[in-house]
Amino acid sequence: MMRLYLTFWAVGLGATCATAQPRPLYENDFEKAETGKVPADMLVLDGGFAVRQEGGNKFLELPGAPLESFGVLFGPTEKEGVSVTARVHGTGKGRRFPTFGVGLNGTGGYRLQVSPGKKLLELYKGDDVRRTAPFEWSSDKWTQLRLQVRKVKEGEWKIEGRVWVHGSPEPKDWTIAVDEKVEPRPGRAALYGSPFAGTPIRFDDLLVAPAAER
Numbered sequence: 001m002m003r004l005y006l007t008f009w010a011v012g013l014g015a016t017c018a019t020a021q022p023r024p025l026y027e028n029d030f031e032k033a034e035t036g037k038v039p040a041d042m043l044v045l046d047g048g049f050a051v052r053q054e055g056g057n058k059f060l061e062l063p064g065a066p067l068e069s070f071g072v073l074f075g076p077t078e079k080e081g082v083s084v085t086a087r088v089h090g091t092g093k094g095r096r097f098p099t100f101g102v103g104l105n106g107t108g109g110y111r112l113q114v115s116p117g118k119k120l121l122e123l124y125k126g127d128d129v130r131r132t133a134p135f136e137w138s139s140d141k142w143t144q145l146r147l148q149v150r151k152v153k154e155g156e157w158k159i160e161g162r163v164w165v166h167g168s169p170e171p172k173d174w175t176i177a178v179d180e181k182v183e184p185r186p187g188r189a190a191l192y193g194s195p196f197a198g199t200p201i202r203f204d205d206l207l208v209a210p211a212a213e214r
Contacts, residue, residue: 026075083148106187112161142166
């Protein structure tokens with residue numbers, strides 16, 4: 001009986017190890033953060049970011065004014081083999097819409113940006129648009145974004161991003177991807193927002209983790 005128990009235990013342990021996910025490099029859902037402030041482990045590049053609370057949920061909020069572009073850095077400094085995920089909430093006002101996104105490799109690195117006014121998902125490197133894909137944004141709903149940078153082989157990297165409405169299944173395929181032959185620079189993950197609609201942009205459930213193989 002003991003031998004049978006040990007056999008089942010070993011099989012179960014093997015299955016658990018096989019399906020175990022890599023530990024995140026950074027997580028923040030702001031539930032333990034102090035409202036009215038920015039967590040100490042985040043670096044504000046510009047903008048009036050602060051933790052706010054509504055309906056029992058805490059999040060990082062960028063106010064609706066001024067109508068400029070702002071950002072904040074967080075997580076460890078990494079070069080490759082890393083992904084960043086966040087959910088973002090914004091609202092349109094008439095014909096004005098916010099833009100927002102997540103980034104990797106610091107301020108001059110890669111940025112996955114939702115641009116509702118263009119009906120596009122855009123992938124930037126620095127200030128240059130590298131690739132675009134059609135995307136219909138839903139106002140007043142949380143949007144999930146995931147961006148990753150992974151090394152394919154010596155001298156080649158893949159930059160991949162996907163976007164979906166929070167609460168719906170995450171797409172299996174990447175929404176947008178580019179091949180890169182220039183070695184990425186080490187840098188931290190980032191959040192970006194431009195409140196062009198004059199309404200706040202909210203960020204929550206930040207996650208920096210090892211990149212997926214596809």
